[in-house]
Amino acid sequence: DTAVSQTPKYLVTQMGNDKSIKCEQNLGHDTMYWYKQDSKKFLKIMFSYNNKELIINETVPNRFSPKSPDKAHLNLHINSLELGDSAVYFCASSQELEGRNTEAFFGQGTRLTVV
C-alpha cells in the first residue's frame, strides 16, 4: 500500500498551460507539503499545510496554488506554466507531535517538463 501517492508521475506540457498535480496520503498525517527539486537536486519547500494553517514560501510565484479538499489530499495547481517550472515536484506528509513534526514521507515525485 502506497503511503504517499501523487499523479501523474510524468507531465509534459506547453508553456502557458494550466496543470494540476494530485497528492494523497493514507498515513493519517495532519500536515502535507509540496517540494520542488531542480536540476541540481536541491529540494526546496514550496508549501506546508495542515488543518490549521497554510504556510507559503514567499519565493514561490503566485501562479502556484495548493488546494486541499480534505486532510488526506493536497493538490498543486499551476497557472501559466513557464520553462523554468520544469522540475520534479514531491509531495510529502508528516505528523505533528507535541508541537513538532516527525519525519516526512515522500511521494514518488512528478517530473514536469514544460516545452
Added chain:
Amino acid sequence: GQNIDQPTEMTATEGAIVQINCTYQTSGFNGLFWYQQHAGEAPTFLSYNVLDGLEEKGRFSSFLSRSKGYSYLLLKELQMKDSASYLCAVRDIYNQGGKLIFGQGTELSVKP
C-alpha cells in the same frame, strides 16, 4: 537551503567506510534529519538527531553537535546499492513554521 552545507560529491570503495558531513546555521534548531535518495526516486528517511551524540542504525550512524552546528552520516561496509544522494535536513522553528529545510545533497558514488 542557504544555511545548510554539505559536500556536493563523494566517492568511496565497496566495503569501506564513508562520512558525509553537514553544517548548518539556524536560530531555532529543532532536529536534524538524513535522507537517502536514489536517482529518479523519492527521498527516504534514514535517521533523526535532536540531542548531541551518535545514533546508530545498522550500517548507518548519524552524529550531532548542536554547539558546532554540525552533523555527519557514517556509512559502514559500503555496498554498491548505497550509491545515492544523501540529504541533510534541518527543522528550524523560526523558519517555515518548523518544516524541514534541505541541504543540496551529497552525491555518493560507491565503486568496486
